[in-house]
Amino acid sequence: MKIDIIGAGSIGLLLAGRLIHAGQDVRLWCRSKEQADALNKDGLTVSSRDRAAPIVIPGTAFFASSANAFADTYLHEPGDWVALTLKQEALHQELPKILAPLYSRSMNVVCFQNGYGHLQKLRQLLPNALVWAAVTTDGAKRETSTEVIHTGRGEIYIGQEDDGHTNTETDGLSYTAARSFTDALLAAGFSASMSNKVNTLIYRKLLINAVINPLTAVWRIQNGGLLASGQRVQLMKELYAEAVAVYDACGIAYEEDAWEHILEVCRATSDNISSMLADVLASRETEIRWINGSIVEMAERRGIQVPLHRWICQLVEGMSARER
Ligand SMILES: NC(=O)C1=CN([C@@H]2O[C@H](COP(=O)(O)OP(=O)(O)OC[C@H]3O[C@@H](n4cnc5c(N)ncnc54)[C@H](OP(=O)(O)O)[C@@H]3O)[C@@H](O)[C@H]2O)C=CC1
């Protein structure tokens, strides 16, 4: 299977390394030519936390290039799947230009983003594409431009958001293609499965990220540090309460034990640096607008007040030096 991966960061390198190792034909599309050159020269290494038995892929085993060349290459030699592993910011800022030549193409696209809004954006950019969501609890951290650590083994759920449009013919074909992609992930060592509840999974992950990520970013603590004081847990709980009030008003389902689950995620990932804290520490734009910002947007549509989510959005946005 030919798989194009756009975004050679933590998740992109992890997917690429494991899929190539399992025999898939991967093209990796990087933001910078420098990273593509480094990957072609030095190859790609996927390590586990203890660095035992890393997967080492030579640069000759795959193709890496600048994402600006993606559309042209795809038009001449289409692949079977495109996996988008960019952050939400790049998906909204630079991806529209990269994908513009493919506007009318029908293609299979799978989005790995956290937060909310990416699937809608993709459907605007590629109206004829079959857009799938991948919701993952795997953890990855890019160490260098050619090395990634699989920091936590989790699940990957592949599913299609219910957008109210059903086309039985394309849905059948699309399902078969998604099944093959899921099988490729399984063969690559991921715990992957298809899900017909992807909306629920997206909102469940959104709730977790909306409570854990901004507070770890502001306090600059690992996920487990949130449980270190009653005061921190109290603020988490207040963010949670605002978010579930919005979910209730919007008719979005969540588990009865969703709060306990968030505490469990803090414990299970206690020494993780959340993705938002990692972005803040690296002076990168965060995904706050698509995490807490999407809760603020939902609240506005229902006329609900969410002062804490609004405030934490402003706080985290203000931590990035770049002006919009
Ligand atoms: N890491 C994780 O454990 C998890 C991440 N996710 C989600 O997956 C998504 C990706 O996260 P993650 O891999 O951690 O993020 P990273 O920041 O590690 O990777 C994003 C990659 O996208 C690249 N990129 C940016 N702009 C472009 C562009 N225009 N063209 C091509 N590539 C570009 C970046 O390049 P450069 O480095 O050169 O800027 C970087 O390599 C996020 O939405 C995140 O929330 C979900 C679950 C777990």
Ligand SMILES: CC(C)(CO)C(=O)C(=O)O
């Ligand atoms: C689950 C959690 C909080 C793990 O760190 C995460 O998804 C993130 O950091 O974005």
